[in-house]
Amino acid sequence: MAIPSMGKNAFLYQAVFESFLPELDQLKNLLIIPLGKSVEAVLRQLLDENRIQKERILWGFPHPSGANGYRVKQFENTKTEMQSILRDMFNSNPLL
Template sequence: MLDQCGIPEKLDIQHSADLFGKERRLLHTTSVIKYPVFINGKNYTGHQPPVDRSPLLQHYAYKEFPAEIAAITSPALIIPLGKTADHVIAELATNNMLPDHTYLTGFPHPSGANGHRVKQFRQQKKQLQANVKRWPVQLTP
């Protein structure tokens, strides 16, 4: 999916898979809530409670996460995976809390548990490609 969005061409690399190997220096992976969260003894899936209804989750999503992203050299391409991450990025973008970055909102979660990912990607592909084309990438050695 990353290849089809045009990321390798933008970064002048062979394949997006290289970001997880020989081009790892170009990638920063994180999570909106990067620490383990358990609700009633079970792994938090991002749905219940919604991030916006929990003061603790709000703190990590809207304070800690933007601070981490601010430390990244702009302009970054942010790819939220999943509806909750997508929602948080959209809120942060609306409030100009992630300035100078480009967002691939609408990118489907690639997990095999997301049985609709291919259909979702097909529906969003043109918009995702357009966002990658607008990304003013600035590579540093």
């Protein structure tokens, strides 16, 4: 049985609109750390729809599951980009 994609399944994507986006609107100075490619895919879809800002997303952070054997290599491959995102975020808002 295949796991449905949140971005392609109408029911799951509606849940993103009804739950995640309203909560996101209430938070200020946040950093979103998507844990895994599925969550990143939904965030990229929301970004393409201009519903979120990319400056607050730490792209490339691997899912920490022990079943994700590729996580260490993924972290090493995206580490420099993630450091740049964090540097930009904290330099633009010194109160963080």
